Amino acid sequence: MLESERMLKVEIAGPKSLMKETIEVLYRLNVLHITEHLKSEEDVFDIGKPLEEGEEYADMIVKTRAIASFLNITPRRVKLKKDTDTNKIKIRLNKLYEDISALQKKLKYYDKVIELYPEQAKLLKEAGFQLKLDADYSKQSHFFGFVDDDIEEEISSKVHGYELYSLNIDNVKLIGLFVDTKNKDKARQILAEHSFSPIEEEHVTTMFPDLKAGPGMKIQKGKQLNMLHKLKDELNGKIEDIKKDNQDFILEVENHLTMKVEIAEAPLKFATSENSFIITGWVPKKKCSKLESELNKATKKKVHFKAEMPDKHDKVPVAFKHPKIVEPFQFFMNLYTLPSYGEIDPSFFMFLTFPLFFGFMLGDVGYGLITLVLFLIIKRKMESPEAKGLLNAMIFASLSTIFFGLLFGEYFGIETFTLNNVIYDFPRVMSRMHQINDLLSLSVLIGVIHVAIGILIGFVNIYKHHGLKHAFMEKAGWLLLLPILLWLMSSFLKIITGPYADFVNSILPSLGINGLLAGVGFVIILIGEGTRGAIEIPGILSNILSYGRLMAVGLASVSLAAVVNEMAGELFQTGVIGILVAVLILIIGHTINIALGILSPFLHSLRLHYVEFFTKFFKGGGTRYISFGRKE
Amino acid sequence: MADISTGLIAIGAGLAIGLSAIAAALAEQTIGAAAVGAMAEKDELFGKGLILTVIPESLVIFGLVVAILIIGLAAH
Numbered sequence: 001m002l003e004s005e006r007m008l009k010v011e012i013a014g015p016k017s018l019m020k021e022t023i024e025v026l027y028r029l030n031v032l033h034i035t036e037h038l039k040s041e042e043d044v045f046d047i048g049k050p051l052e053e054g055e056e057y058a059d060m061i062v063k064t065r066a067i068a069s070f071l072n073i074t075p076r077r078v079k080l081k082k083d084t085d086t087n088k089i090k091i092r093l094n095k096l097y098e099d100i101s102a103l104q105k106k107l108k109y110y111d112k113v114i115e116l117y118p119e120q121a122k123l124l125k126e127a128g129f130q131l132k133l134d135a136d137y138s139k140q141s142h143f144f145g146f147v148d149d150d151i152e153e154e155i156s157s158k159v160h161g162y163e164l165y166s167l168n169i170d171n172v173k174l175i176g177l178f179v180d181t182k183n184k185d186k187a188r189q190i191l192a193e194h195s196f197s198p199i200e201e202e203h204v205t206t207m208f209p210d211l212k213a214g215p216g217m218k219i220q221k222g223k224q225l226n227m228l229h230k231l232k233d234e235l236n237g238k239i240e241d242i243k244k245d246n247q248d249f250i251l252e253v254e255n256h257l258t259m260k261v262e263i264a265e266a267p268l269k270f271a272t273s274e275n276s277f278i279i280t281g282w283v284p285k286k287k288c289s290k291l292e293s294e295l296n297k298a299t300k301k302k303v304h305f306k307a308e309m310p311d312k313h314d315k316v317p318v319a320f321k322h323p324k325i326v327e328p329f330q331f332f333m334n335l336y337t338l339p340s341y342g343e344i345d346p347s348f349f350m351f352l353t354f355p356l357f358f359g360f361m362l363g364d365v366g367y368g369l370i371t372l373v374l375f376l377i378i379k380r381k382m383e384s385p386e387a388k389g390l391l392n393a394m395i396f397a398s399l400s401t402i403f404f405g406l407l408f409g410e411y412f413g414i415e416t417f418t419l420n421n422v423i424y425d426f427p428r429v430m431s432r433m434h435q436i437n438d439l440l441s442l443s444v445l446i447g448v449i450h451v452a453i454g455i456l457i458g459f460v461n462i463y464k465h466h467g468l469k470h471a472f473m474e475k476a477g478w479l480l481l482l483p484i485l486l487w488l489m490s491s492f493l494k495i496i497t498g499p500y501a502d503f504v505n506s507i508l509p510s511l512g513i514n515g516l517l518a519g520v521g522f523v524i525i526l527i528g529e530g531t532r533g534a535i536e537i538p539g540i541l542s543n544i545l546s547y548g549r550l551m552a553v554g555l556a557s558v559s560l561a562a563v564v565n566e567m568a569g570e571l572f573q574t575g576v577i578g579i580l581v582a583v584l585i586l587i588i589g590h591t592i593n594i595a596l597g598i599l600s601p602f603l604h605s606l607r608l609h610y611v612e613f614f615t616k617f618f619k620g621g622g623t624r625y626i627s628f629g630r631k632e
Numbered sequence: 633m634a635d636i637s638t639g640l641i642a643i644g645a646g647l648a649i650g651l652s653a654i655a656a657a658l659a660e661q662t663i664g665a666a667a668v669g670a671m672a673e674k675d676e677l678f679g680k681g682l683i684l685t686v687i688p689e690s691l692v693i694f695g696l697v698v699a700i701l702i703i704g705l706a707a708h
Contacts, residue, residue, distance in 0.1 A: 336679030545697055546693055548696060548697055549689075552693065603686070607689070611683050611687065
C-alpha cells in the first residue's frame with residue numbers, strides 16, 4: 001500500500017524467426033514495460049524494423065478510421081473476436097470504403113447544387129455559353145443544368161450530333177447540351193447516371209429565346225429544390241442504413257487493427273542484429289514466472305529469458321499498488337510527479353489528509369451537500385478515468401466538508417436561528433466565527449503533526465535506501481527541533497492560546513530539556529546537512545505557521561457567507577420587492593462563495609501537501625509503468 | 633466608543649495584512665507568469681509551477697498571524 005509494485009528487470013533474446021511469436025505472447029499477457037533501445041555509435045545492435053505486414057495494417061486502419069469518421073462512429077474498446085480472418089476483413093473493408101466514398105461524393109454534389117440553386121439564373125448568364133449562329137435549334141432538345149462529372153466522352157460515343165457547353169463550379173459542372181429531338185431519351189439516360197439536376201426553364205428561355213423544341217427533360221416549375229432535398233434525404237437514409245449494418249463491424253475491426261499495428265510496430269523498441277533480437281524491460285515480480293512459462297511454451301524454449309533484481313542505477317518504472325479507495329488520490333501524484341521506485345508512495349497519506357484539510361477549510365453542511373451533489377452530477381457526465389478519479393477524491397472532500405460543518409455547526413454560514421422570538425444555536429463543537437484564536441491554535445497543531453509525519457516518512461525512506469545512520473543524521477535533527485518550536489509558539493509568540501496552550505505545555509518537557517533537545521538537533525542538522533540545513537531551520541517554522549491557512553481560508557468562507565445572509569436578512573423585512581432582491585442576493589452570493597469554496601480549499605489543501613508535507617520526504621521523478629499490450 | 637489606542641491597534645493589524653498581501657501579490661505575479669509560460673511548453677510542470685507560484689503566499693499567512701497577535705495585544 002505504501003510502496004509501489006516490486007519489479008524485475010527482464011531480458012529476452014532470440015532469433016528473429018521467433019520475434020513475432022514472442023511479441024504476440026507479450027501483447028497477450030500485457031505485463032512487460034519495454035525499455036526502448038537507444039542506438040549509440042559503437043552499438044552492434046540496431047533499432048528493430050516493424051514487421052512486414054505492419055504497412056498493410058496501417059493502411060487498413062486509416063481506411064477504417066475514415067469510414068468511422070464519416071459514419072460518425074467513435075472508436076472505443078470492444079471485445080475482440082478470437083478468430084478474425086484478416087483477408088475477409090480487407091475485402092469487406094475495401095467494398096465499404098468504395099461505397100462510402102461514392103456516397104460521400106454524391107452527398108457533396110447535392111449540397112453544392114442546393115447551395116447554387118438560388119443563383120442559377122446568374123450562373124447561366126455568367127457562363128456565357130455562345131450558341132452557334134448558323135445552327136437550327138428548332139429540332140434540338142436542350143438540357144441545361146448541373147451534373148457531377150464530365151459527360152462529353154459518354155455523350156460522344158452514344159449520341160450522334162450534339163452540342164455541349166460546360167463550366168466547372170467546384171465539384172459541380174454546369175452544362176448546356178443540345179441533341180436531336182429523336183436522341184433525347186439516350187441523352188436523358190446518360191445524364192440521369194450523373195445525377196442531372198435541370199435549371200428552371202424560365203431562366204433558359206430568358207437567356208436563349210430562340211430555343212423552340214423545348215427542354216429534353218421537363219420539371220415542374222419550382223419543384224426542383226424540393227426534389228433535391230428529397231434526394232439528399234434518401235442519401236442520408238442510405239448512410240444511416242450502412243451505419244446500422246456496419247457499426248459493430250467497424251468497431252471490432254478498429255480494435256483488431258489497432259492491436260495488429262501495435263504488434264507490428266513493437267520491434268521499433270527492440271535491439272536487433274541481422275538474425276536476432278533482444279528485448280529489455282520490466283515486469284512486476286509476481287507476474288514474472290507466468291511470462292517466462294508462456295514464452296517457453298510459445299517458442300519451445302528457443303528464446304532466452306533472464307530476470308534479475310534492479311540495481312541502484314536502474315530507472316525502474318513505477319506501478320501503483322493501492323486499495324481501490326485510495327486510487328482517486330493517484331490523480332494528485334500524476335499532477336505532481338510519480339514517486340521514484342522503492343520510495344514511499346504518498347497517495348495513501350493524501351487519501352487521509354486531503355479531504356480532512358479541505359473539509360476543515362470549507363466546513364459547512366449546506367455547502368458540503370451542494371458540492372457533493374455537484375460532483376456526483378459532473379462525475380456521471382465525465383468519461384475519462386482521470387477526471388473520474390479527481391471527482392471521486394472531491395466526493396470524499398465533500399463528505400468531509402459535511403462532517404466538519406456538523407462540528408462547526410454551520411449551515412450556509414448560519415450559526416443560529418430564531419423561532420418564536422427565542423434564539424436557538426445549532427449544536428457544535430467549535431464556532432469558527434467566534435473562536436478564531438482556538439481555530440488558529442488547532443490549525444497550527446495540525447501543522448506540527450502533519451510536518452512531523454512527513455519527517456518520519458522521510459526517515460523511513462532514507463533508512464530503507466541508505467541505512468539507519470544516514471536516516472538519523474538527515475531527519476532526527478528536525479524532529480528534535482519540534483518541541484522548542486511548540487514552546488516558541490505557545491509560550492513566547494502566543495500563537496497557540498487557551499486550552500491548546502495548556503495542552504501543549506502539559507506534554508512538553510521543561511524548557512531546559514527543550515533547549516537541550518533543540519541544541520542536539522541543531523548540531524545533528526549541521527553535521528548531517530551542513531550549512532544549507534542550518535539555513536533552512538527557520539523554514540520549518542514558516543512551514544508550520546503556513547497551516548494557519550486552514551483557519552484563514554475557512555474564516556474567509558464563513559465570513560462571506562455570513563455577510564450575504566445578513567444583507568439578505570435585512571431586505572426580507574421590506575416588502576415583496578425586498579424579498580425578491582434578497583432571494584437574488586442569497587443565490588448569487590452563495591453561488592460565488594461555493595465557487596470560491598471549491599477552488600480555494602482545493603488549492604490550499606493541495607499546496608499544504610505539495611509544499612509543506614512532501615518537501616520533508618518526497619523525491620519523485622519516477623517513470624510510469626506502461627505495459628505492452630491492449631490498453632485498458 | 634473605542635478609544636484611540638484600540639483604533640491604532642486595528643490600523644496596525646490592517647496594515648500587517650494589507651501590506652503583506654501586496655508583497656505576496658507582487659512576488660506571485662512574476663512567478664505566476666513564468667509558471668504559465670513553462671506549463672505552455674510542458675504540461676507536466678503543473679505541479680512544480682503551482683508550488684513555485686504559491687510559495688510567496690506564506691507572506692500573507694505571516695501577515696495574518698501577526699495581525700491576530702496584534703489584536704491579541706488589545707485584549708491585554
